[in-house]
Amino acid sequence: xxxxxxxxxxxxxxxxxxxxxxxxxxxxxxxxxxxxxxxxxxxxxxxxxxxxxxxxxxxxxxxxxxxxxxxxxxxxxxxxxxxxxxxxxxxxxxxxxxxxxxxxxxxxxxxxxxxxxxxxxxxxxxxxxxxxxxxxxxxxx
Numbered sequence: 001x002x003x004x005x006x007x008x009x010x011x012x013x014x015x016x017x018x019x020x021x022x023x024x025x026x027x028x029x030x031x032x033x034x035x036x037x038x039x040x041x042x043x044x045x046x047x048x049x050x051x052x053x054x055x056x057x058x059x060x061x062x063x064x065x066x067x068x069x070x071x072x073x074x075x076x077x078x079x080x081x082x083x084x085x086x087x088x089x090x091x092x093x094x095x096x097x098x099x100x101x102x103x104x105x106x107x108x109x110x111x112x113x114x115x116x117x118x119x120x121x122x123x124x125x126x127x128x129x130x131x132x133x134x135x136x137x138x139x140x141x
Contacts, residue, residue: 008096078107 012020029038039045054070081091092103
């Protein structure tokens with residue numbers, strides 16, 4: 001479940017499925033829990049526990065800063081989907097948003113530089129090295 005009583009359906013790659021099955025049958029602490037990642041007392045692992053583990057992994061990897069938090073993985077996933085050509089509607093459904101406006105509000109925040117790098121604006125693209133002084137172009141109307 002993600003929010004409230006809403007169930008979320010999603011697909012796994014065959015490799016992820018293989019790793020989950022290995023976890024469930026060989027490594028998971030308790031077979032009697034209904035949860036894939038059980039917490040204490042056969043309940044689910046808490047978001048605070050995930051945050052602590054994530055922060056420990058970041059420290060071990062030498063990563064620090066405000067941009068390193070568990071929810072950043074969801075943001076990165078959304079941006080990868082958008083950058084690889086998926087529509088906002090598709091990304092919205094994959095993120096289980098009720099509306100595409102939610103996706104646009106929280107996941108389409110980009111700087112002008114980022115937008116310019118992706119945009120197809122011929123006069124903004126250059127195959128030559130950038131000049132330090134402005135170019136004066138004379139033309140006839």
